[in-house]
Amino acid sequence: MLDPLIVSLPDGRRHLCHGPIDLVIEAWGAPEEVAAAHAQAEACFPTLLPRLAEELALLRRPVGENPTGPVAQRMRWACLPFSDQEFITPMAAVAGAVADEVLTVMLDQRRLEKVVVNNGGDIAFYLDPGARFSAELIANDETLEVAGRIEVTSDQRGRGLATSGRGGRSLSLGIADAVTVLADTAAAADAAATLIANAVDCTSSAIRRVPASSLDPDSDLGDLLTVVRVGPLRTEEVDRALAGGVARAELFKAQGLIEAAVLSLRGERRLVGAGPLSIEPAGSLTV
Template sequence: MSGPTANWLADGRRLHLNHGPIDLIVEAFGAEDECRAAYRQAVARFDTMLEELVAELPALRSPVGEEPRSFASTTARRMEAATERHAPAFVTPMAAVAGSVADEVLAALVEGRTLARAYVNNGGDSAFYLREGESLEAAIAGTGNGFADRVTIRSGDPVRGMATSGWRGRSHSLGIADAVTVLARSAASADVAATLIANAVDLPGHPAISRVPACEIDPDSDLRDRLVTQAVGALSRSEVAQALGRGLAVAEAMRDRGLIESAALFLCGAVRECGAAPLVSMRDRAAKGATGPRNISSNRIAHHA
């Protein structure tokens, strides 16, 4: 494996950080000298991040318990803190790895700097910084067929992280959700919540759903011999509603406990929403005939599973 790399994207304003499985897009807004200093801080923190996580990987792949464990890496501690709040449900800190990395790099990016806003997008799991009066708009995933809609995060909102999970994404899922997008107070919190809600969107034992043990796909998977979804066949409207209802119940319980702010669940073109305000406006867009992704402006980020 090659070492960490840092390169500017073609637009010259977004920084691409990559090291093995970690792939980040970082953007800061503000005075040029402040942004440049912020980027240097982000790169310095990123340089050792993967090595730190690999050093503690066996414990990070082990389920959390009622009592938090001690980790050397601050990123690993973020992962543990985000996931242990969901105990006794089966979950390992790896369920929060992408969001925790985004939170950690964002913290380094903004430390001591005067910025208007900033974000770190880790393959779709994103952390935000917003000065008072600022906002960011993000495209979010829907059913796996492109960007579904937009969500605006404002400085007065408690949201500072967003994550998406589902069986169509890059990680294994125990459920059948095409996508579940969660807004929370941190990217780590959103990451683990999206994973668990997506797992709950399910029809156990349904013959149209193909599953295999996670260890057959990845011998090192933290899911071990648990069955992960590989394909979802035809489902009736009532079956889709039943599966989404299972996930929505989990999302609402998390929101009642203060673990998330909002969630949107997608399956076979159907949507369920949890939160005080709608996260997406699929029905409104469908009524207007809107389809496909829209352009991303300088204060927008693309967010996908």
């Protein structure tokens, strides 16, 4: 396992990298408070990946036994509400859970106005009264095409944002170009985005699937069929696939598991549960 890398960026942010964990952290507040928050994050960071590695076998199994590490516990609790509905392992929330843990460490005994912990696009954030968080929405994980912007104010729910889809960092059972979810925590958003992206799917000869184990023998998906190629799709196939994802997102919204979701496939987008959020679409967005 390579040693962790911690770099101070010219704009005051910190870049923390260790194996698959790739964080950019930023804090706003009094200089001494920001410095202390950065130091707290840097002190805890080297322990995160080794603790996860110790329990990896458990985390790759369907949600069940309670792990002991702080990030692993966050992963389990984020996935638990979904586990009685469909197949999910704690690994569905790993990136978001890491972001949540580092955010919590940075806030410990600190007085800060705003904190953002970005783990490769899965983001945990804190907002003091009057602060706001905004981010671009990705329409395609491979091309990084922008779908629009989302803005959260301090009086609104949701402190975690995550994106999943085909072409991202993990294997996907669905064909979504990208699904972005806002939820109470980054871990919850991560788990929900994974499942909604899986539900963006249809039957088509343009879609090629292979067992996840043939791509990664250690994958938590085992022999489940994952998407490796999506050719040209007819308009009705895109609509049918997005409808499946919308149904899943609306269910999670009704259950209080997410605040909002944006689903993208082949230039078409669907928005679920925007509520008081300010979303400025770039292109076709159907509500």
